[in-house]
Amino acid sequence: MSASRTDNRRRARTRERKANLVVIGVGALVVLLAVVAVLVGSGDSVPPDEAGEVQPVEVAGSIAPLPASGNDPGVGQEAPRATGSTFEGQGTTVGEGPSLLLFVAHWCGHCQKEVPVVTDWLDGATEVRGVQIRAVSTAVDEKAPNYPPSAWLEREGWPVPTLVDDADGSVATAFGLTGFPYFVAIDGDGRVVARTSGEQPVPVLEALVDAALGQG
């Protein structure tokens, strides 16, 4: 009886020791990984250079945000005008018609999918049937992925003159942006004729051009 109790106690002590060894082993591994992280992770980042990725803009006018569903209150309204500069520092204005505006954010997965679609569609051109295609880079965040936007668009072979929005996203707000990517079609009189957001296939892009031409 007593011998069996001693056996049980010994077995329990062995199990306890094994359990402690497992925890100590895992703890040692975690400490080792922490040391590796400190040694390796201390020199692999380049301080981001935000110069040129956001720029001052001048915005005149604004339209209501695009609703999730139902009639768009922005349609028929005079489009806002925004003046600023491109990544290269050249002056540019958006909001004049007929034009199709595309708002993109570098971190947005849908924008990353849409930009190649638009690039292929344009095939190097900056207008389609007389409708100017213009872009706005906005919502820039240096901590977010795919930064900086200028490098991303250059990588994609983006042919479209792109206005760089300010840090507050003033141009995006003025045009009532509610989701990325965001499209605004403006007719020859400078009025908004259509707005939509999300990834769009080429037939929709063509339809937006038709709308800007008053053929929609």
Next chain:
Amino acid sequence: MRTETVTLFLAMLAVVAQVAVVVSLVLLVAARLGVARDRVRAIADGVAPSALVLAAAVALVATVGSLWLSEGAGFPPCKLCWYQRIAMYPLSVVLAVAAWRRDAAVRRYVLPVAVIGAGISTYHVLLERFPSLEASGTCDPMNPCTIRWVERFGYLTIPTMALSAFALIITLVLVAGREEVAP
């Protein structure tokens, strides 16, 4: 503390977690097929007494890590991140108490929460890889779930790390269940 250092540390822990889960699955399959069944049983018996402590540690590291990523690194959690936090944060407390009390029966409460958390993480990982899965097809300008704030070793994003933690907690809690010690 530098963001790069912390994310690298968390990523390496996630890799360790993934290796542990995969090895456990391989051992389980081997045992089911009758290959080295005794050895697998011995390994499980060896890990079982400390499994709850390890599971609590995994949940605690995941909790502290996620808090650091939002409060220290400044990566705002999206909607799905919050759902995963809802699943992970209580686990760090529940598992710590269970480890203290050696209450392996806690798996009945932990497993459903961890499985739900793992499900949300899986959906989040898929959304990051395939943004088109999102019904809206748009990025929320405020804070979309498709954004990858961290990407280490070419695949380890924040929800991937969370999924690794949930999977390891599930594995450890199942192993701990081998020896149900009465509270």
